[in-house]
Amino acid sequence: MANKSYKARQVRRAIFERTFGIAILAMLSFWLIVNLIKAPSQFAEVTLIGLSNGVLYALIALGYTLVYGIIELINFAHGDLFMLGGLFSAHFIALWFHQTKSSPMGWLVFFLALISVMVFCAGVNVFIERFAYRRLRRAPKLAPLITAVGVSFMIQFVGLRWNGSGQKTWNSVLPHGSVMLGSVKLPYTTLISFAVTIPILIALTFIVTKTRQGKAMRATAQDQDASRLMGINVNGTIAFTFALGGALAGVAGLLFQQTRGLTSYNLGYQLGLIAFTSAVLGGIGNLQGAVLGAILIGLIQGLNDGLPIGLGQQWSQTVVFSILILLMVFKPAGLLGKQVTEKV
Amino acid sequence: MAISFLKRGEKKQKQSASARKWAISLTLIALAIWAFFTYFFDKTPDAVQSWFQVWLPPSTINESLVWVICALGLNIVVGYAGLLDLGFVAFWAFGGYTAGWFMSGFFHQVNIHFGSMSAKVIPGIHLSFWLVMIIAALIAGFFGIIIGAPTLRLKSDYLALVTLGFGEIIPQVFTNGENIGGFNLSNGTKGISPIDAIGVFGKRLGPFDLGWKFLIYFFLAACMVFVSLRIRGGRLGRAWLAIREDELAASMMGVPLMRTKLTAYAVGAFSGGIGGAVYATHVNGIFAERFNFSISIILLAMVVLGGMGNVWGVIIGALLMAWINATGLPAIGDTFNNTFHTAINFPSYNFLLFGGILVLMMLFKRDGILPEARLKMISHENDDEAANTGGH
Numbered sequence: 001m002a003n004k005s006y007k008a009r010q011v012r013r014a015i016f017e018r019t020f021g022i023a024i025l026a027m028l029s030f031w032l033i034v035n036l037i038k039a040p041s042q043f044a045e046v047t048l049i050g051l052s053n054g055v056l057y058a059l060i061a062l063g064y065t066l067v068y069g070i071i072e073l074i075n076f077a078h079g080d081l082f083m084l085g086g087l088f089s090a091h092f093i094a095l096w097f098h099q100t101k102s103s104p105m106g107w108l109v110f111f112l113a114l115i116s117v118m119v120f121c122a123g124v125n126v127f128i129e130r131f132a133y134r135r136l137r138r139a140p141k142l143a144p145l146i147t148a149v150g151v152s153f154m155i156q157f158v159g160l161r162w163n164g165s166g167q168k169t170w171n172s173v174l175p176h177g178s179v180m181l182g183s184v185k186l187p188y189t190t191l192i193s194f195a196v197t198i199p200i201l202i203a204l205t206f207i208v209t210k211t212r213q214g215k216a217m218r219a220t221a222q223d224q225d226a227s228r229l230m231g232i233n234v235n236g237t238i239a240f241t242f243a244l245g246g247a248l249a250g251v252a253g254l255l256f257q258q259t260r261g262l263t264s265y266n267l268g269y270q271l272g273l274i275a276f277t278s279a280v281l282g283g284i285g286n287l288q289g290a291v292l293g294a295i296l297i298g299l300i301q302g303l304n305d306g307l308p309i310g311l312g313q314q315w316s317q318t319v320v321f322s323i324l325i326l327l328m329v330f331k332p333a334g335l336l337g338k339q340v341t342e343k344v
Numbered sequence: 345m346a347i348s349f350l351k352r353g354e355k356k357q358k359q360s361a362s363a364r365k366w367a368i369s370l371t372l373i374a375l376a377i378w379a380f381f382t383y384f385f386d387k388t389p390d391a392v393q394s395w396f397q398v399w400l401p402p403s404t405i406n407e408s409l410v411w412v413i414c415a416l417g418l419n420i421v422v423g424y425a426g427l428l429d430l431g432f433v434a435f436w437a438f439g440g441y442t443a444g445w446f447m448s449g450f451f452h453q454v455n456i457h458f459g460s461m462s463a464k465v466i467p468g469i470h471l472s473f474w475l476v477m478i479i480a481a482l483i484a485g486f487f488g489i490i491i492g493a494p495t496l497r498l499k500s501d502y503l504a505l506v507t508l509g510f511g512e513i514i515p516q517v518f519t520n521g522e523n524i525g526g527f528n529l530s531n532g533t534k535g536i537s538p539i540d541a542i543g544v545f546g547k548r549l550g551p552f553d554l555g556w557k558f559l560i561y562f563f564l565a566a567c568m569v570f571v572s573l574r575i576r577g578g579r580l581g582r583a584w585l586a587i588r589e590d591e592l593a594a595s596m597m598g599v600p601l602m603r604t605k606l607t608a609y610a611v612g613a614f615s616g617g618i619g620g621a622v623y624a625t626h627v628n629g630i631f632a633e634r635f636n637f638s639i640s641i642i643l644l645a646m647v648v649l650g651g652m653g654n655v656w657g658v659i660i661g662a663l664l665m666a667w668i669n670a671t672g673l674p675a676i677g678d679t680f681n682n683t684f685h686t687a688i689n690f691p692s693y694n695f696l697l698f699g700g701i702l703v704l705m706m707l708f709k710r711d712g713i714l715p716e717a718r719l720k721m722i723s724h725e726n727d728d729e730a731a732n733t734g735g736h
Contacts, residue, residue, distance in 0.1 A: 150702025321509035
């Protein structure tokens with residue numbers, strides 16, 4: 001009897017969730033259609049901006065998802081690593097190599113900066129893992145989480161010292177101007193963001209699914225003790241995962257700094273939260289999910305900020321975090337994630 | 345069997361005796377501070393006065409009591425029930441804006457006076473300070489339940505994230521709240537100021553009546569201590585501790601998980617509301633930009649530093665960090681710069697300080713300054729294993 005009523009409750013709950021989800025989607029599409037009819041060309045431009053934000057978020061979100069997938073830690077310091085990457089590339093290009101204009105030399109330095117920032121951020125992330133998180137791997141869950149918050153503050157301090165307390169603007173070495181597609185402007189910077197990001201995403205997928213190291217990563221994510229018994233170097237694999245995540249954050253930092261031309265010590269916190277929301281939206285621990293979630297969040301944010309009928313930029317954070325909370329309540333496993341029952 | 349019961353009884357007696365000792369000594373210290381600042385401060389030599397102005401000004405003492413109230417609330421959520429809450433600033437904001445709405449001339453459309461000492465001709469809602477305390481606590485507690493009810497079935501790290509999101513949304517709502525559908529909810533970035541003076545025994549406390557305010561804040565903090573200690577020993581408190589230590593085992597023993605967690609959340613939010621309203625009277629205004637993430641983190645650092653779950657530890661942690669934040673760091677910096685003729689900007693090191701405290705405490709002294717005996721055993725349960733596997 002009790003079982004039956006429990007089941008009935010489950011079914012009622014499922015129906016409610018489904019209806020609620022459909023209602024939200026219907027409202028969303030109604031809003032989009034109204035805007036599309038009202039201002040079609042603005043709609044297309046805003047969509048492009050949203051997409052280019054989305055790929056940036058994807059790079060950061062992947063770092064969260066990789067780390068969460070392997071040691072179930074929300075690495076709060078990851079967003080700040082992205083900020084550090086942005087600062088590093090700004091100094092690398094503008095101050096150490098004196099490139100402030102778009103020229104072949106500038107593009108070469110951009111390429112060099114891409115590689116150095118990946119190495120730099122990977123190194124920082126591995127360092128953090130080695131000295132802060134590794135000791136706490138078996139501690140109660142609250143301990144590494146609080147440590148991550150602390151590390152995030154320490155990185156922000158480094159940013160504050162390096163960049164100063166205000167925002168700094170930088171000249172980009174990427175070409176200005178844009179291609180016209182019909183009546184829609186497509187800036188070169190957006191194109192370059194895509195050109196850098198997509199090969200990196202493909203390479204990441206290759207590493208995780210096809211290589212020996214990727215196999216070790218997946219095994220460690222499933223069961224650390226069993227992997228150790230199978231001869232996998234668990235500490236090394238986790239360090240490698242942090243290195244991958246750090247490198248991606250570095251790329252995101254470089255792209256952000258070059259396309260928006262600004263750095264600020266508290267940038268990482270905001271963008272990190274948005275990126276984490278994307279990772280959760282897609283289903284945390286799932287690589288494709290992180291990319292999908294990031295692009296969706298980028299689009300929603302871009303559309304909300306830029307469309308004539310929208311809440312506007314000052315509500316941007318509220319929109320993103322409301323999505324996060326609604327998602328947590330109704331579909332905690334995310335769009336592509338599988339619902340797992342907790343093992344005991 | 346009988347022996348073990350006896351032992352437990354003795355232990356309980358010992359515990360309550362130690363609590364009494366703590367309570368009495370803290371009260372005596374507080375009264376001494378009050379008496380010193382009210383009666384003897386003016387008679388002391390100038391050198392002593394200026395020393396106190398630099399190292400321990402009365403307003404810092406009052407402010408640290410506000411932090412104590414909030415930290416004790418967060419301690420119930422994080423320390424007792426083991427739920428990581430990273431958005432405590434939201435409740436602080438609710439409490440603050442409640443004081444702003446009901447203790448000022450902000451709603452100038454109406455003219456409601458009840459138990460307030462302000463002149464009857466001034467428009468706005470002017471309620472008694474004590475009534476506003478209760479309303480603020482209830483509003484914050486209500487929102488605590490609203491946000492807690494759907495999210496508390498999540499795992500701990502997801503919960504941390506949802507509370508973080510909540511702590512971002514609420515301050516943004518207040519920052520943008522100047523025009524919500526044509527209604528001015530919060531006066532936006534301009535904030536609400538001034539707040540009505542607190543009235544006690546027919547006396548209006550102006551901005552310089554710090555001694556009286558100190559007594560009021562101390563009384564509220566003492567109430568929080570009393571509530572924390574009493575709940576902890578009771579049925580509800582023991583259920584919280586059980587959930588913190590093993591959720592599954594607790595639910596098998598018949599502890600209703602959702603309801604118990606929700607109560608922890610609501611009680612925490614309740615005290616956050618009180619803290620927010622008290623803070624509003626302390627700074628005599630509400631300013632939206634003050635409600636940011638760092639408040640949540642500083643509170644968390646206080647709880648972690650003092651010792652999660654140990655009321656006395658949390659009080660020490662809160663007093664210490666509030667003092668460092670408000671007075672200690674600038675004062676130490678000035679002294680250092682004057683002695684060594686340097687120009688180091690010490691307050692800019694507070695990021696490093698708070699981050700460093702969190703990391704180092706977690707790495708080397710996970711239980712805080714005054715560890716709670718129960719938690720100490722649990723947090724080192726797996727350490728032997730970790731030494732074998734994670735150490736190399």
